[in-house]
Amino acid sequence: MDFLQQNWYWAALAALSGTWLMVDMIRNRGDKSQLSPIEATLLVNREDAVIIDVREQGEYAQGHIPNARHIPLGELERRSKEMDKYKSHPVILCCATGSRSNTAIKQLRQAGFEKLYNLRGGMMEWQKAGQPVSKKRK
CATH class of the missing domain: 3.40.250.10 (Rhodanese-like domain)
Known part of the structure; x- marks a missing residue:
């Protein structure tokens, strides 16, 4: 938990990039x-x-x-x-x-x-x- 608190920006960046990849994948699926x-x-x-x-x-x-x-x-x-x-x-x-x-x-x-x-x-x-x-x- 300490790691996430100290490196919250990396966790946020990982979540944001993962979300972006999923949206792109769903958009291009059709x-x-x-x-x-x-x-x-x-x-x-x-x-x-x-x-x-x-x-x-x-x-x-x-x-x-x-x-x-x-x-x-x-x-x-x-x-x-x-x-x-x-x-x-x-x-x-x-x-x-x-x-x-x-x-x-x-x-x-x-x-x-x-x-x-x-x-x-x-x-x-x-x-x-x-x-x-x-x-x-x-």
């Missing part, structure tokens, strides 16, 4: 567009999904999902014509943590793309799950 690394792999294998990496060149060069196409988020709108052939294909977007790819999904949805998915947790989760990483240019 969102079918958020894929785990395993779900993304299954979608690629079963439905020939296309993976688009929206990170910057330096990040992409350090390692990316094998066969991922590289289109940085800042170039997405300008390079949308080269992606038109994927409008009815499943498209998985990824970045470092899943944040930029969420932004990319919003842009592509406005451009008429139908089947858009976000790699939840981005490359961080991909690597944590032990999935393969390539350094080859695509």
